[in-house]
Amino acid sequence: MHRFSSYRSLILLPFLVLCSVSASADSRSRTAIAQKTPAYLLELPDSIDEVLIADTGAATLYRFEIRGHSVLSVDQRYMSIGLNGAGKKRAWDRKTPLGVYFITEKLDTSGMNARYGSAAFPLDYPNAWDRRNDRTGYGIWLHGVDRKNPQRPAHDTDGCLALANPELMRLAGSITPLKTPIIVAREIAWAAPGELDALRSELRAVLDRWRTSLEQGDLQGYLDLYHDDFTHRGMDKAAWSSYRLRVFAARELSSLRLDDVMLLADPEERELYLSRFTQIAAGSAGEVTITKRLYWKRDDINRWRIVSEDAG
Numbered sequence: 001m002h003r004f005s006s007y008r009s010l011i012l013l014p015f016l017v018l019c020s021v022s023a024s025a026d027s028r029s030r031t032a033i034a035q036k037t038p039a040y041l042l043e044l045p046d047s048i049d050e051v052l053i054a055d056t057g058a059a060t061l062y063r064f065e066i067r068g069h070s071v072l073s074v075d076q077r078y079m080s081i082g083l084n085g086a087g088k089k090r091a092w093d094r095k096t097p098l099g100v101y102f103i104t105e106k107l108d109t110s111g112m113n114a115r116y117g118s119a120a121f122p123l124d125y126p127n128a129w130d131r132r133n134d135r136t137g138y139g140i141w142l143h144g145v146d147r148k149n150p151q152r153p154a155h156d157t158d159g160c161l162a163l164a165n166p167e168l169m170r171l172a173g174s175i176t177p178l179k180t181p182i183i184v185a186r187e188i189a190w191a192a193p194g195e196l197d198a199l200r201s202e203l204r205a206v207l208d209r210w211r212t213s214l215e216q217g218d219l220q221g222y223l224d225l226y227h228d229d230f231t232h233r234g235m236d237k238a239a240w241s242s243y244r245l246r247v248f249a250a251r252e253l254s255s256l257r258l259d260d261v262m263l264l265a266d267p268e269e270r271e272l273y274l275s276r277f278t279q280i281a282a283g284s285a286g287e288v289t290i291t292k293r294l295y296w297k298r299d300d301i302n303r304w305r306i307v308s309e310d311a312g
Contacts, residue, residue: 036190037071038064040100040183042200042263042273050174052182054079054161056086056096059154061163062188063174077171080145080152080162086186087268088125088159091137096159097125098184098268103142105177117144118165119172123182128310129272129295132231142182144168178291178312185267203263203296206304207275210294215256219248227297227305252283272297272307 038053044066053062061079065072081096082088088097101123109116120143126135137159144165145152152162161184163171174180206225213221223241230237259278266272273296281288295308 036192038183039189039191039196040185040265040267041071042196042203042265044262045260047260048179048181048262050074050180052171052175052180053188054081054096054182054184055186055188056081056098056184057187061161061171063171077163077167078154080154080156082157082159083155085155086184088137088140089135092158093137094158096157096161096184097123097130097135097137097140098186099125099127099129100264100266100274101125101127101140101182101184103175103177103180103182106172106175107141109143114146114148116141117146117162118169119144121172121175121177124312128232128293128308129266129269131233132308142168181262181264183264183267189267200263202304203273203275204261206296207258207261207277207294210306211256211258215253217248217251217253219245222248225304225306227299227307230305230307232309252285253281254284255282256280257282 038051040053041051041064044051049066051064051066053064054060055062059079059081060076062076063074065074083094086096086098088095103121104124105122107116107120107122109118109120112120120141123140123142125140126137139158139160141160143160143162145162147165150164156162210222210225212218213225223244226237226240228237230240232240235243257280259280261275261277264274264276266274275294275296277292279290279292291312293310293312294306296304297307299305
């Protein structure tokens with residue numbers, strides 16, 4: 001039996017367009033988009049009401065609202081990105097990173113440089129996938145603009161996403177730190193209703209295999225789900241296997257539950273998928289709850305395997 005919390009399949013019903021800034025789109029384009037949903041949203045838990053998607057090519061930040069099984073485009077707003085465009089690889093390259101991120105907190109900008117505007121929301125760049133690919137840098141924020149110089153070109157920041165202050169403050173109430181995903185893409189990819197059903201089912205099945213192997217102490221089955229090229233904080237597959245062998249030997253686990261499961265496709269890396277969830281492990285000492293991320297890709301013989309993982 002799957003021990004997952006309730007979830008919402010987000011591609012069963014058509015995507016509904018409620019954009020507040022869409023007057024320039026022709027009716028045929030709106031009709032085509034209205035039959036699709038963002039291709040990154042395979043599954044979201046009930047705890048997630050909204051998702052932000054930054055289309056760096058269009059210099060536009062979209063806000064999507066999740067209502068039951070429907071994805072609603074609530075609004076969109078102009079944004080500035082890195083001076084040198086998108087695809088960050090190293091510190092000070094003045095590019096905006098591409099991938100799946102989460103806003104970690106809201107910062108008080110009253111004592112900061114005026115260029116950060118009314119508020120700032122740090123993103124968790126670099127994430128585990130970034131670190132695996134040796135991407136460096138830090139301090140990537142969603143922030144406002146200088147009140148005295150509010151007009152900014154599309155390519156203007158050191159790598160951050162910048163919105164006009166009134167737009168940022170209208171958005172601020174929708175952001176829940178450590179919950180709200182922000183997907184940063186070159187351009188939004190779309191999927192037709194039902195197109196991702198099989199993929200979502202595959203990922204849910206392999207995630208349950210991971211949970212079951214961990215709960216039952218099946219070390220071989222657990223390690224078999226990790227890619228030969230798996231890395232985690234300096235450990236390769238062999239070092240990780242040795243570490244997990246010690247953990248399995250020392251543990252006292254009676255049950256394992258995964259809540260708030262989220263499945264998202266990476267917007268930049270082909271066939272890379274993120275599963276993020278709350279893990280509740282019960283043992284003789286009580287329950288231990290952590291948030292985990294597993295990054296999945298297929299191996300050379302088309303099996304789903306974990307290529308990286310992280311907490312948070």
